[in-house]
Amino acid sequence: MSTRPLIIEEVQIKKPRKNYDFTLTASAYNFSWWFNGKRLILPMEDDVIVTVIEDREELIAKIYSFKRKEVNIDDIVDKIRYIIGVDEDLKEFYNIMSRDPILGPSASVLRGLHVRATTPWLATVIGVCQQNASFKQGWRMLYNMLSLLGKRVRIENIKTIIPPKPSDINEDKLNILKEARLGYRARTVIELAKLFSKEEYLNDWSIKPSVLEEKLLNVKGIGNYTTRLALVLSLRYYEKPPIDRWLKRLIIEAYNVDENNVEEEYIKRWGKWGGLAALFTTIALDAEPLQKALERLKKGLLKPSLDKLSPLTLWRHF
């Protein structure tokens, strides 16, 4: 059942000396299959798996493959750099963050956290799992789905999992998705899988955000929120913030704006960084349900706590 990949290369990944925090980046919204507190595991396409650890000031990546055929190391290193965001300059974002009434208090503790890019396909599935559900329920759904449909492998005695590809999912997986407790979202995931299998170019980090956006909005069950979250999580595209009911209420309270001007105000404050700010807000407030999040805002308890189930500690629990 579990196959072992062969190591093909070990490389150093240069990271910025300042404003990059590997542990935070690896921790956020991750599962124990892919992060254990020290080692980050990145399943890549073509049966390649990469592990990354931080050794003093260096990042060391090990590249493994299940196939004997040659892989292009430079190409893989470029992808690693993109996924972990080492070339992303967030200085402007941090400047806004430090003065922000919601994110200001966590500006120093969350400094250096970058999105770990995931594929457009998986990013959209993550978005679908967040629809009309709590943080915990949504990530439980994704965990179940990966458990039931992913490919389990072992690497250096660590159990990990490779997410299902779009082509692995078709109509006859509907019952398994229901078993993963996706409910009515199961249908949407099937439709998504159809789109990404038919138009493979969409599941690529070089796709233009506007193209992916348009295609996703055409899928029944995918709307503005899910699409925008997918753009944040896959393409590092933050200009169109995914504002859900949760964030909307926080914005109304924190910025003292009318509900009709929420997005306008957010873009006015964050410029092209709104999508990242939205994600950081869920992390800063531990993705607490709305009423608790509003309470914390009122009391000024705006730093993430590390001792409960939250975006930063998900990997310890799942």
Add this chain to the structure above:
DNA sequence: TGCCAGGCGGGGT
């Protein structure tokens, strides 16, 4: 129990 939740689409006005 019966509501409601980090959406969404369909059907009404």
Add this chain to the structure above:
DNA sequence: ACCCCGCATGGC
């Protein structure tokens, strides 16, 4: 343009 409801599931 809006408003309103149902929808799978889980939590309270």
